[in-house]
Amino acid sequence: MATVPLRDGLILSGVLFALGLVGLLVRRNMIFILMSIEVMLNASGLAFVVAGARWQQPDGQVVFLFILAMAAAEVSVGLALVLELYHQYKSLDVDAASRMKG
């Protein structure tokens, strides 16, 4: 089985991470922000998997499982917060919840 070169894998992961970050920064809808975080998490997971394939070690895939578990937890907490915020502000705009400032 031909392996994907490390460089290509890392570039893909970097591009995905950057896309997620840009999405996080430019979107105001909280659902999209959560999705962007998901993209960024998966980008880093991809980097682990690629690295694990490069050195023929299972560790990369193990860490990816951890990331998956953590992402699930994060989404459950995040969605609960989104629901609560929506309840409060009747809007999904993240900038509406900006009362905690100096």
Place this chain on the structure above:
Amino acid sequence: MLRLLWLIPAIPFLSALLLAVFGSRFSRMTVAGLGVGSIAGSAVISILTAVAFNGSYTQSLWVWIHVGGFRPEIAFRLDALSLVMTLVVTFVGFLIHLYSAEFMLGDEGYSRFFAYMNLFVACMVTLLLADNLLLLYLGWEGVGLCSYLLIGFWYQDPANGRAGQKAFVVTRVGDTAMAIGLYLIFHSLGTLRIEDVLREAAARWPAGSSYAIAASALLLGGAVGKSAQLPLQTWLPDAMAGPTPTSALIHAATMVTAGVYLIARTHVLFQLAPPVMLAVAIIGAATLLMAGFSALTQDDIKRVLAYSTISQIGYMFLALGVGAWGAAIFHFMTHAFFKALLFLAAGIVIEALHHEHNIFRMGGLRRELPIAFWTFLIGGCALAGLPLVTAGFYSKDLILWSARTSAAGGVELWVAGLAGVVLTSLYTFRLIFLVFFGELRTPVSKRPGWAMRIPVSVLAILAIIGGFIGGSFTRFLATSLPAFPEPAAPGITEAAAGSIAAIAFFLGLAAAWLLYLKHPELSAAMAANATGRALHRFWFADWGMDWLYDRVFVRPLTAITFINRRDAIDSLYNGLARLATLGYRALSWTETGKLRWYAAGIAGGTALFIAIALFL
């Protein structure tokens, strides 16, 4: 009985504490009972200790501070000198407290007054009984504090507050000198226990050595400030702003003589420094003359008495300066009697005339207030030195005789003292003639009750008989102070010197009689011409000393503070504070509350740190 010694300062202190804390809840009866009773207790205990006294006694209570080799104790030492002073202070203090119980009755601050007065007696006795110079200094500052509080007792009038501040600041000048003197003594001799200091100083410092001169000159500075001698005498006349019993107790009988006590207590240091001894004598002679001239021109009854106090303490300094330690303490005692008497009698007059202080609006009170007249007359005669009868004559005669015959004295000092006698007699009888003779100018509204009559009567008796014990008194003091050496070949016999002093007294009396009773127009004519008016103004303003100090010290200082009113050093710290505020504003501006802004911050920061890690 001697073991009760600690109670003498402790009782008034406790009473002052009680009055200060609970005074406003006590009735006037309770306040008076506590205030007067505590001093009575002190007086009784000091009499008991005097009965049991033999030689000297030290009572060590506890170690106050223990740092390295520095180990001052709270310890009281009784010897002939401190015993005499304590007896006078507690006994005269008791009489004045009794008098105040009635005198201050109508005042709002009745309990406050007694709290301050009791605290004063406690501090004064601590000063007198202190075994080491540090404890003495504690009492010294304590009496200064009480003096300040009592001068400004009627604080609603800003002038009284200013007078209190002036007294505090001017005496502080002297106290600073004294504190430096104490450092010097400790630095050089390694102890502050008075006994040890005197012994070590005599052993280690040769006569006339610079250490002895510096130490005694610095102590003299403290004494000059506290005792209102030249050049720090300006605070005492203003101190008359306080209630009259305060003036009697603090600014006549006791506190202002603390300087005399200090010099007598540390007499060994002064003996080792002949130039300082000479300075003490000269300061005394100059002060007694200057204050005498100033007293001649005052129109406020209490200010006349204040200047006469300065002048009489000048006599004590003169006696100290010529080595007549016993004579100085003897004059302290008689002065405490007759000056307290004069102030208390003046208080009766002032209260009877609706707080009138101006002697030119008094007059003819001889028949209206016989008790005030007779006691004031006795006090005045004692002050001026009516020969053979009064206490003041004996003590002053002893001082004059010592000044004439002592090796350290001389004819000049004697003549100055004699001129002082003429002046004293002149201003005293001027006062008596103006206040008690002539026609009635202000009607009498209030007559003293028994609590005011008894103290003045007792003091009047003491002002007469106090002088008869002169010889045994100085012999008794000789156990703690060196006796005055009998001059080998005096140029004048004692009787002749006494007669000359008596002549001086009658000279002043005759002049006062002529100028103020027989031909008042004469004194008016003298004050009317140009030189007379200028001299009057000059003496009235205490030889322009206040004016001088105002120009030399007060004005430049206020000018400097005005220039620096924004405080250069403060602005440095204010700048730091402003910088911190600025930083805080900038940081708080970044706290927008917007989640995406924070995320961008985290991302940007991470990128920055990665870049730093990679490329640097």
